[in-house]
Amino acid sequence: xxxxxxxxxxxxxxxxxxxxxxxxxxxxxxxxxxxxxxxxxxxxxxxxxxxxxxxxxxxxxxxxxxxxxxxxxxxxxxxxxxxxxxxxxxxxxxxxxxxxxxxxxxxxxxxxxxxxxxxxxxxxxxxxxxxxxxxxxxxxxxxxxxxxxxxxxxxxxxxxxxxxxxxxxxxxxxxxxxxxxxxxxxxxxxxxxxxxxxxxxxxxxxxxxxxxxxxxxxxxxxxxxxxxxxxxxxxxxxxxxxxxxxxxxxxxxxxxxxxxxxxxxxxxxxxxxxxxxxxxxxxxxxxxxxxxxxxxxxxxxxxxxxx
Numbered sequence: 001x002x003x004x005x006x007x008x009x010x011x012x013x014x015x016x017x018x019x020x021x022x023x024x025x026x027x028x029x030x031x032x033x034x035x036x037x038x039x040x041x042x043x044x045x046x047x048x049x050x051x052x053x054x055x056x057x058x059x060x061x062x063x064x065x066x067x068x069x070x071x072x073x074x075x076x077x078x079x080x081x082x083x084x085x086x087x088x089x090x091x092x093x094x095x096x097x098x099x100x101x102x103x104x105x106x107x108x109x110x111x112x113x114x115x116x117x118x119x120x121x122x123x124x125x126x127x128x129x130x131x132x133x134x135x136x137x138x139x140x141x142x143x144x145x146x147x148x149x150x151x152x153x154x155x156x157x158x159x160x161x162x163x164x165x166x167x168x169x170x171x172x173x174x175x176x177x178x179x180x181x182x183x184x185x186x187x188x189x190x191x192x193x194x195x196x197x198x199x200x201x202x203x204x205x206x207x208x209x210x211x212x213x214x215x216x217x218x219x220x221x222x223x224x225x226x227x228x229x230x231x232x233x234x235x236x237x238x239x240x241x242x243x244x245x246x247x248x249x250x251x252x253x254x255x256x257x258x259x260x261x262x263x264x265x266x267x268x269x270x271x272x273x274x275x276x277x278x279x280x281x282x283x284x285x286x287x288x289x290x291x292x293x294x295x296x297x298x299x300x301x302x303x304x305x306x307x
Contacts, residue, residue, distance in 0.1 A: 013047040015057055021095045042088035060106045069110070086110045122255040123248065128153060130242035131235075140209045141221075145234055147202035148218050148226075152250060154195035155179065156257035156275055159250035163226050165217045167207075172200055181276035189274055 022040055025031045031039070049071055050057055055064040072082060093107035123131070132149050136142035152162060161179050169178040175196045177189045191199070207219065216225030231250055239248050258271050 012044055013051050014044075015047055017057060017096060017099075017101060018043045018047065018092065020099075021092050024095060025091070038084065039088045039091070042085045043092055045085070046089065058101070060102070062106075065106055065110075121246075121248070121252055122259045123244070123252060125260065127242070127244055128253075128256055128260075131238050131244070134238040134241045140206050143202050143206040144210075144218060145238070147199050147206075148231070148234070149238065149253070150195045150198050151177075151191065152253040153257055154191040155189045156254045157189075158182075158254060159228050159231050162250070163216070163218065163228060163231060166215045167203060167217050168215070170199065170203070170217065172196070172203070179276065185276060187273065187276045 021043070022036065025039060026036055046068060047057065049055075049068050050060075050064065053064070053067065055061075072085060077085065090107045090110050093102070093105055093110075096102050097105050132146070132153070135145040135149065137146050148162065151157065152159075155177055157165075157179065158181065161181060164180065165177070169180075170176075171178075175191050175193070177191060179187050179189055181187060203217070207217075210219040210221070211223045212219055213223035214225050218226045220226055220230065235248065235250055235253075254275070258275060261271050261274070262268070
C-alpha cells in the first residue's frame with residue numbers, strides 16, 4: 001500500500017491506515033474528543049519520525065520501532081506521558097493486526113515504563129476533626145452533611161458508593177453497611193458508635209423532612225439522591241471553612257480512613273477487605289504508613305537506638 005505521507009516537512013504527515021483507525025475509535029468505540037486528539041497526536045508523532053528517517057509504516061521493522069522508542073525516551077517524556085503514548089501505539093497495532101495489515105504485531109516491543117507510585121493524599125486526625133465539626137446540625141442540610149461526612153470517613157467509601165447507598169443498605173441494629181463497590185461487588189463494613197449515632201439521628205429525624213422521592217440514603221433539597229458533583233462541592237466548602245488550604249476530594253476521606261487504620265495498628269489485609277480492593281496490590285500504596293510506624297517502634301524500643 002502506498003503512503004499518503006507528505007514530502008513537505010512543513011505539513012503534518014497522514015496515512016490512510018491511521019485515518020481508518022481514528023475513525024474506528026471515534027465511531028465504534030465512542031472516544032471523547034480529548035482522547036481522540038491524544039491518539040491522533042501520538043500517531044502523528046510516529047509518522048513524523050518515520051518520514052524523517054525514511055521508514056514506511058507498512059514495512060515497520062523492529063529496528064525502526066526500537067529507534068522510535070529510543071527517540072521518545074530521549075525527548076525526556078515523563079513516565080505517564082510515555083505510557084499514554086505507548087498505549088496509543090498498541091491500540092493502533094492491535095487494530096492493524098485485526099485488519100491483517102501486518103503479518104507480525106509490531107507492538108510486541110512496546111512495554112510500559114514503570115510508573116512511580118504516587119502516595120495518596122490524606123488528612124491528619126486534626127484536619128478530619130475540623131472538617132467534621134463544620135456542618136450546622138441544627139438545620140436539615142447541616143445534619144445531612146454531618147452524617148454524610150462521618151460515613152465517608154467511618155467506612156472509607158468511594159463517592160460513587162456513598163451516593164448510590166440506599167437506606168436498607170444500613171443495619172442499624174448491628175452498625176453494618178452493605179456497600180456495592182466497583183463491578184457491583186458487595187462488601188460489609190462496620191462503622192463505629194459515633195457514626196452510628198449520627199447516622200441513626202439523620203435517618204430517623206432529618207431524612208423524612210426532605211420528603212424522599214427516592215430511596216437513596218442522602219438526598220438533595222428535592223428529595224432525590226445527591227450527585228457526585230454535589231458531594232465534591234460540599235466537601236470543598238467544608239474544607240475551606242475548616243481552614244484547609246490544599247485541594248481535597250471525597251477520595252481524600254477514603255485515603256484518610258485507610259491511613260488512620262494502619263497508623264492504629266490494623267494489618268494490610270483487613271484494610272484491603274474494608275476498602276473493597278480485589279487485589280492487595282491496590283492497598284499496598286499505604287505500606288509507607290506501616291513502614292513509618294515500624295520505624296518509630298524500632299527507634300523507641302531497640303536498646304541501641306538512642307546511642
